[in-house]
Amino acid sequence: MTKAKYSSELLSAAVEEFSSLPGIGERTALRLVLFLLKKEKDDAQRFSSTLKDLFDNVRFCKRCFNISDSDLCSICNTTSRDKQTICVVENIKDVMSIEQTQQYNGQYHVLNGVISPMEGIGPGDLNIDSLVQRIGGEDIKEVILALSTTMEGDTTNFYIYKKLLPTNVKVTVIARGISVGNELEYTDEVTLGRSIINRHLFDNANNK
Amino acid sequence: MTKAKYSSELLSAAVEEFSSLPGIGERTALRLVLFLLKKEKDDAQRFSSTLKDLFDNVRFCKRCFNISDSDLCSICNTTSRDKQTICVVENIKDVMSIEQTQQYNGQYHVLNGVISPMEGIGPGDLNIDSLVQRIGGEDIKEVILALSTTMEGDTTNFYIYKKLLPTNVKVTVIARGISVGNELEYTDEVTLGRSIINRHLFDNANNK
Numbered sequence: 001m002t003k004a005k006y007s008s009e010l011l012s013a014a015v016e017e018f019s020s021l022p023g024i025g026e027r028t029a030l031r032l033v034l035f036l037l038k039k040e041k042d043d044a045q046r047f048s049s050t051l052k053d054l055f056d057n058v059r060f061c062k063r064c065f066n067i068s069d070s071d072l073c074s075i076c077n078t079t080s081r082d083k084q085t086i087c088v089v090e091n092i093k094d095v096m097s098i099e100q101t102q103q104y105n106g107q108y109h110v111l112n113g114v115i116s117p118m119e120g121i122g123p124g125d126l127n128i129d130s131l132v133q134r135i136g137g138e139d140i141k142e143v144i145l146a147l148s149t150t151m152e153g154d155t156t157n158f159y160i161y162k163k164l165l166p167t168n169v170k171v172t173v174i175a176r177g178i179s180v181g182n183e184l185e186y187t188d189e190v191t192l193g194r195s196i197i198n199r200h201l202f203d204n205a206n207n208k
Numbered sequence: 209m210t211k212a213k214y215s216s217e218l219l220s221a222a223v224e225e226f227s228s229l230p231g232i233g234e235r236t237a238l239r240l241v242l243f244l245l246k247k248e249k250d251d252a253q254r255f256s257s258t259l260k261d262l263f264d265n266v267r268f269c270k271r272c273f274n275i276s277d278s279d280l281c282s283i284c285n286t287t288s289r290d291k292q293t294i295c296v297v298e299n300i301k302d303v304m305s306i307e308q309t310q311q312y313n314g315q316y317h318v319l320n321g322v323i324s325p326m327e328g329i330g331p332g333d334l335n336i337d338s339l340v341q342r343i344g345g346e347d348i349k350e351v352i353l354a355l356s357t358t359m360e361g362d363t364t365n366f367y368i369y370k371k372l373l374p375t376n377v378k379v380t381v382i383a384r385g386i387s388v389g390n391e392l393e394y395t396d397e398v399t400l401g402r403s404i405i406n407r408h409l410f411d412n413a414n415n416k
Contacts, residue, residue: 007274010265022243032232048259051252074216092242
C-alpha cells in the first residue's frame with residue numbers, strides 16, 4: 001500500500017495498522033477506521049485508550065501464566081475453586097474455552113505452546129518446569145492434560161507425563177472420541193478407531 | 209457480554225471495544241486482541257497510538273470537506289489538478305473510490321450524506337450551501353453530480369441542480385447504465401430500460 005493513497009496520512013497510518021490484523025484486508029480496515037471516525041470523539045478516543053491501557057498494563061499470572069490484571073489471576077485468587085486439580089492447557093484461549101463449558105472448577109497451568117521441533121519449540125520454551133515446581137510446592141492431587149489432539153500435543157502430553165512420574169501425582173488426559181451430535185458415518189476413521197479402543201462401561205448418568 | 213468473562217478486566221474492555229466494530233463479533237474481537245497481545249510490545253503500542261493520533265488530529269478540508277491532515281486537503285492543495293471542475297459526492301469513501309479509477313483530475317465537494325426525509329436528513333444538514341458559495345467564489349466551469357443512484361441520491365441531485373440554476377454553471381451527472389462486463393440477461397429491468405432511453409451515438413474511442 002502506498003502511503004499517499006488517502007488524502008490523510010493519519011488515516012493511511014491507521015488503515016495500515018488495522019490491515020496488519022489477521023483476516024482484515026485493506027477494504028475492511030478502511031471501513032473500520034471510517035466507522036470509528038464517524039463515532040463521537042469521546043467514543044473513538046476511548047477505543048484507543050482502552051487498547052493502550054491493555055498493552056501497557058496487561059500481565060500474566062505468576063502462578064498459572066493466565067492473562068491477568070495483577071500478580072495472581074482471578075482464577076488463582078478465588079477461594080471457591082478446587083485447589084488440588086491443575087488443568088494443563090496450551091494457551092490462554094483454551095482457559096477461556098474450558099471456563100465457558102462450566103464443567104471445571106480447578107486451577108490451570110498455561111504452557112504457552114506445545115513441543116514442536118518443526119517450529120523450534122522445545123520443552124525449555126514452555127512453562128513446564130514451573131508446573132513441576134507447582135506439583136512439588138502445592139497440594140495437588142490431579143493434573144489434567146488438555147492439549148490439542150495433534151502429534152505435537154501428544155508429544156507434550158508424554159513429556160509432561162514422564163516429568164511428573166516421580167511426583168506420584170495422578171495424571172489424566174481429556175477424553176477423545178466422537179464429537180457430541182456427530183454421526184458415525186461422517187467421523188474420520190482415526191477418531192472412530194480410537195473411540196472403539198477407548199470404549200468404557202455404559203453409565204446412564206454420563207450418557208448425555 | 210459480562211465483564212467478568214475473562215480473567216482480565218483490561219482484556220474484557222479491549223474485546224468489548226473491538227466487538228463494537230461493524231462485522232466483528234466477540235470471537236473475532238478476542239482473536240484480534242490476542243493477536244495484538246502476542247506482538248512485540250512496541251508494535252502493539254504503536255497500534256493504539258496511531259489510532260489516538262488519528263482521533264486527536266484528524267480534520268476535514270475547509271473547502272471540500274474531504275478528510276485531511278491540515279486545513280486544506282491534499283487534493284485542494286495541489287496545483288496539478290483541474291481547478292474548474294467540482295465532483296459532488298456523498299462521503300469521503302466516494303472520493304477514494306473515484307480517485308482509484310484514475311479517471312478524474314478535478315476538485316471534490318463532500319456533501320456528508322444525501323437528502324433523506326426517512327432518516328430526517330434535510331438539505332440544511334448537508335454541505336450544500338458551501339457548494340453554492342464555492343461556485344460563486346471560485347472559477348468553476350462544471351459541477352459533476354456523482355451520488356448514489358437511489359431515490360435519495362436523485363432527490364439530492366435535483367435539489368442541487370435547482371440551487372445551481374441561477375449560477376449558470378454546467379451541471380452534469382455520472383452515466384448510469386449497464387455495468388462493464390455484465391450480461392443483459394442478468395441486468396435488472398430498470399437499469400436496462402434506462403440504458404436504452406439514455407443511448408448515445410456509438411463512439412469507438414469510448415467503447416472500451
